[in-house]
Amino acid sequence: MKMFLTKYLLETQLWVSGMITCLSLFFGILFSSVDHYRLEIVFFSTLAGYNYMHFHKYWLKYSKKILNLIIFISSLLILFFLIFLENDISLIVKLLFLSIWVVLYNSYFIFLKIRNISLFKIILIATIWSCVIFYIGNNIIPSYSLFISVLLYIIGITIPFDIVDANRDTIQTIPKMVGVNFSKFISILCFNISFLLFYNNFSQKPDYSIAWGITNLFAALLVLFIPQKNSYFYTRFWIELSSSIPIIIYYFI
Structure with a gap:
């Protein structure tokens, strides 16, 4: 069971994506502002972002098709929810802004990766999570x-x-x-x-x-x-x- 969970939930980042979505839902209920489309965006953007940060180097070496497929499908679903269901320019801008930080975090083509800056990595992760919970998963200030x-x-x-x-x-x-x-x-x-x-x-x-x-x-x-x-x-x-x-x-x- 543990091997199954590790392979299909943890290594694919489905688990962490579900957890941040749960936190977003909790605060949405707390502020009476639950938006299920936004929660879907949180789930799939986290899924795409975490797979990118953790596995893009392996794509170059081993061509892990399943991970490429996760990124591709997640990105399409995000675009679908943003364009056809939410249609909120401010939400798109916020998501693009956070996506830039994800790319800067650990991309092979960037000389100085943010994750290599001592102690900044943990602050960045916590800040992105917090912004996703309040500003992407919900429309809360x-x-x-x-x-x-x-x-x-x-x-x-x-x-x-x-x-x-x-x-x-x-x-x-x-x-x-x-x-x-x-x-x-x-x-x-x-x-x-x-x-x-x-x-x-x-x-x-x-x-x-x-x-x-x-x-x-x-x-x-x-x-x-x-x-x-x-x-x-x-x-x-x-x-x-x-x-x-x-x-x-x-x-x-």
């Missing part, structure tokens, strides 16, 4: 504190990826600078601040605050107990899974 709340949550779930890659990374990351244990502390601190900022915005909506609190607690526990073995599946599946907790709590609890 969040308060600064709410935006930072989401930003810190995403930084918190991104640090574990750098922890498990610390021995392979050639650039300076938080774990390489301060060690694994202190990196876990930083990650858990991000979750705590994220919850406090969220609660400050939505204390009058206890159900949503509880959902966000449980999400951050769940993610913090996962970070605390990162295993030394099978860390690829642990981070890519379980830690990413935490992003679906708010919507699961909303619908089923």
